[in-house]
Amino acid sequence: MKPTYLTEQSISEFISRALAEDIGDGDHSSLASIPADARKQARLLVKGEGVLAGVELAGYIFNAVDPDLQLQVTLQDGEIVKYGDVAFTVKGKAQSILTAERLVLNCMQRMSGIATYTHYLTRxxxxxxxxxxxxxxxxxxxxxxxxxxxxxxxxxxxxxxxxxxxxxxxxxxxxxxxxxxxxxxxxxxxxxxxxxxxxxxxxxxxxxxxxxxxxxxxxxxxxxxxxxxxxxxxxxxxxxxxxxxxxxxxxxxxxxxxxxxxxxxxxxxxxxxxxxxxxxxxxxx
Missing domain, CATH: 3.20.20.70 (Aldolase class I)
Known part of the structure; x- marks a missing residue:
C-alpha cells in the first residue's frame, strides 16, 4: 500500500515538471541524430551493490514520455542487487528511450542510494x-x-x-x-x-x-x-x-x-x- 503522498496525480505532476525542465522545446540531440521511426532497446545495468529503488517510478516516466514504450522488469523495488544485474529492459522508439533516459537514471540512482543506506542502518x-x-x-x-x-x-x-x-x-x-x-x-x-x-x-x-x-x-x-x-x-x-x-x-x-x-x-x-x-x-x- 502506497503512502498518501504517492498518488497518480502527484507522481504525474512531478514527472511533468522534471521533463519540462530537461526537455524544454525539444530533445534536439535525439531529434537531430536518430531517425524518427527507429525502434531500439536498452537495459538498465547495475554497476554497484545495494538496494534497488525507482523501478516503479521508471515505468511512470517511460509511459509519460511515450506510452508505446514497453518495459520488461526483471528486478523489483527493494531487491538486493549487485554489479552486472539487469533491472529491466525497455523497447520502442529510440528517440523516446533517449529522452527518458536521464530522468530515469537521476531518480533511480538517488532513490537506490537512499534505499541502500536505509537498509544498512535498519540492519x-x-x-x-x-x-x-x-x-x-x-x-x-x-x-x-x-x-x-x-x-x-x-x-x-x-x-x-x-x-x-x-x-x-x-x-x-x-x-x-x-x-x-x-x-x-x-x-x-x-x-x-x-x-x-x-x-x-x-x-x-x-x-x-x-x-x-x-x-x-x-x-x-x-x-x-x-x-x-x-x-x-x-x-x-x-x-x-x-x-x-x-x-x-x-x-x-x-x-x-x-x-x-x-x-x-x-x-x-x-x-x-x-x-x-x-x-x-x-x-x-
Missing part, C-alpha cells in the same frame, strides 16, 4: 524495538521520491511536511518562552482552527522532559542530542506514557546504542541529505 538496529525515520532534510521538489526510497529500504516516514504534524523544536520552544508555553499555545491553536494534528515536542535535557510530562497533551517526546545513557534515563522517566524519538548527531557507530536505550523511533537526516547514489546505467544493445 544495525535489528532486534530492538526502534524504528528508523527520515526527516525533512530533503532535496526541494524531490522529497516525495526520497521518502518513497526510505520506505523501499525498510525505514519509515516521519511527517511529510510542515502541514501534517506539529513538531515543536528548540527554536519554537525558545521563541514561545519554554516547553509549557509552546505546548499550551499549540493546543489552543489547534482547538481554534479545528485541526487534529499530532504534537511532538523536542527536549534537550531531563528537566525539559519532565516539563513536557508535567504539561502533557503531546503524542511524542523527542530526545535531541542526548547521549544513549541520558536517553535511557529519559525513556525510564517517560515510562511509556508517550512515544519517544531520538534525534541529532546519530551516527553508524552510535545508532545501535541509541536503539538499545529503549526509544521508539530514531530519526536520521543523513538518510536523505548525505547519501551516495547507486551507480546505474541505461545501455543500448
Amino acid at each position: 544495525l538496529i535489528a532486534g530492538t524495538n526502534a524504528k528508523l525515520l527520515d526527516t525533512r532534510k530533503t532535496t526541494p521538489n524531490f522529497r516525495m521520491m526520497e521518502k518513497w526510497a526510505v520506505l523501499i529500504g525498510g525505514g519509515a516516514n516521519h511527517r511529510f511536511g510542515l502541514f501534517d504534524m506539529i513538531i515543536l523544536k528548540d527554536n519554537h520552544v525558545d521563541y514561545a518562552g519554554g516547553i509549557r508555553e509552546a505546548i499550551t499555545a499549540t493546543q489552543n491553536y489547534l482547538k481554534e482552527k479545528g485541526k487534529d494534528l499530532r504534537i511532538e515536542v523536542e527536549t534537550r535535557t531531563l528537566e525539559e522532559v519532565q516539563e513536557a510530562l508535567d504539561t502533557g497533551g503531546v503524542r511524542r517526546i523527542m530526545l535531541d542530542n542526548m547521549s544513549p545513557d541520558m536517553m535511557r534515563e529519559a525513556v525510564t522517566l517517560i515510562g511509556g506514557r508517550y512515544e519517544t524519538e531520538a534525534s541529532g548527531g546519530i551516527t553508524e557507530e552510535t545508532i545501535r546504542a541509541v536503539a538499545e536505550s529503549g526509544v521508539d523511533f530514531i530519526s536520521v537526516g543523513a538518510l536523505t541529505h548525505s547519501t551516495k547514489s547507486l551507480d546505474l546505467s541505461l545501455k543500448a544493445f
Whole structure:
C-alpha cells in the first residue's frame, strides 16, 4: 500500500515538471541524430551493490514520455542487487528511450542510494524495538521520491511536511518562552482552527522532559542530542506514557546504542541529505 503522498496525480505532476525542465522545446540531440521511426532497446545495468529503488517510478516516466514504450522488469523495488544485474529492459522508439533516459537514471540512482543506506542502518538496529525515520532534510521538489526510497529500504516516514504534524523544536520552544508555553499555545491553536494534528515536542535535557510530562497533551517526546545513557534515563522517566524519538548527531557507530536505550523511533537526516547514489546505467544493445 502506497503512502498518501504517492498518488497518480502527484507522481504525474512531478514527472511533468522534471521533463519540462530537461526537455524544454525539444530533445534536439535525439531529434537531430536518430531517425524518427527507429525502434531500439536498452537495459538498465547495475554497476554497484545495494538496494534497488525507482523501478516503479521508471515505468511512470517511460509511459509519460511515450506510452508505446514497453518495459520488461526483471528486478523489483527493494531487491538486493549487485554489479552486472539487469533491472529491466525497455523497447520502442529510440528517440523516446533517449529522452527518458536521464530522468530515469537521476531518480533511480538517488532513490537506490537512499534505499541502500536505509537498509544498512535498519540492519544495525535489528532486534530492538526502534524504528528508523527520515526527516525533512530533503532535496526541494524531490522529497516525495526520497521518502518513497526510505520506505523501499525498510525505514519509515516521519511527517511529510510542515502541514501534517506539529513538531515543536528548540527554536519554537525558545521563541514561545519554554516547553509549557509552546505546548499550551499549540493546543489552543489547534482547538481554534479545528485541526487534529499530532504534537511532538523536542527536549534537550531531563528537566525539559519532565516539563513536557508535567504539561502533557503531546503524542511524542523527542530526545535531541542526548547521549544513549541520558536517553535511557529519559525513556525510564517517560515510562511509556508517550512515544519517544531520538534525534541529532546519530551516527553508524552510535545508532545501535541509541536503539538499545529503549526509544521508539530514531530519526536520521543523513538518510536523505548525505547519501551516495547507486551507480546505474541505461545501455543500448
